[in-house]
Amino acid sequence: MPQEHRPLRGIRVLLAEDPGMVRGALALLLGMEDDIEVVAQVAAGDAIVDAALLHRPDVALLDSELPGMSGLEAAAELRAQAPDCRVLILTTFGRPGHLRRAMAAGAAGFLVKDGPVEELAAAIRRVLTGETVVDPALAAAALSAGPNPLTGRECEVLKASVDGASVADIAAELRLSESAVRNHLSVAIGKTGTRNRTEALREARHQGWL
Numbered sequence: 001m002p003q004e005h006r007p008l009r010g011i012r013v014l015l016a017e018d019p020g021m022v023r024g025a026l027a028l029l030l031g032m033e034d035d036i037e038v039v040a041q042v043a044a045g046d047a048i049v050d051a052a053l054l055h056r057p058d059v060a061l062l063d064s065e066l067p068g069m070s071g072l073e074a075a076a077e078l079r080a081q082a083p084d085c086r087v088l089i090l091t092t093f094g095r096p097g098h099l100r101r102a103m104a105a106g107a108a109g110f111l112v113k114d115g116p117v118e119e120l121a122a123a124i125r126r127v128l129t130g131e132t133v134v135d136p137a138l139a140a141a142a143l144s145a146g147p148n149p150l151t152g153r154e155c156e157v158l159k160a161s162v163d164g165a166s167v168a169d170i171a172a173e174l175r176l177s178e179s180a181v182r183n184h185l186s187v188a189i190g191k192t193g194t195r196n197r198t199e200a201l202r203e204a205r206h207q208g209w210l
Contacts, residue, residue, distance in 0.1 A: 045069030079106035097208025109133035
């Protein structure tokens with residue numbers, strides 16, 4: 001049956017949320033909706049694909065920040081391995097960069113967590129009919145913010161520099177020369193308008209580029 005004509009009874013939902021109490025409460029609230037059933041709950045990003053393949057949800061609600069693998073990374077994996085599952089990204093902090101990454105990963109929606117559960121339930125139904133659902137304020141911010149100026153390699157080098165990793169450590173992890181690492185870090189610092197790689201990493205995360 002074409003996705004846009006699927007019935008709105010018994011929508012199967014996978015919920016990926018880190019804090020157990022929050023996850024349980026959200027599952028309980030969604031389960032009170034007549035047409036929604038939470039069929040799986042996971043606490044880590046690297047458990048999402050296996051749970052989706054096992055339980056075959058119609059919609060996956062993914063926290064943008066999860067241990068093991070982020071919800072944004074998991075969205076791309078779901079698109080490849082469970083393409084019939086629609087993905088809604090939930091986030092505590094609405095960052096334009098995260099929205100752009102979610103859409104690029106194939107997500108059908110991106111919502112900030114502070115909304116009422118009724119709006120979330122409505123979004124689940126809407127994405128199942130083929131709509132894309134995005135928080136309006138975040139969509140406007142993304143349009144004004146512009147694209148991520150960092151290349152994929154610059155993002156990798158910045159992420160690898162966490163916790164004060166040395167240039168040699170980064171080079172070994174990414175299989176790059178030390179001179180290449182220094183060059184990527186220098187360019188990233190310039191693009192983020194910061195003074196050092198620690199500030200560059202912080203700014204890139206703040207913008208949602210990482």
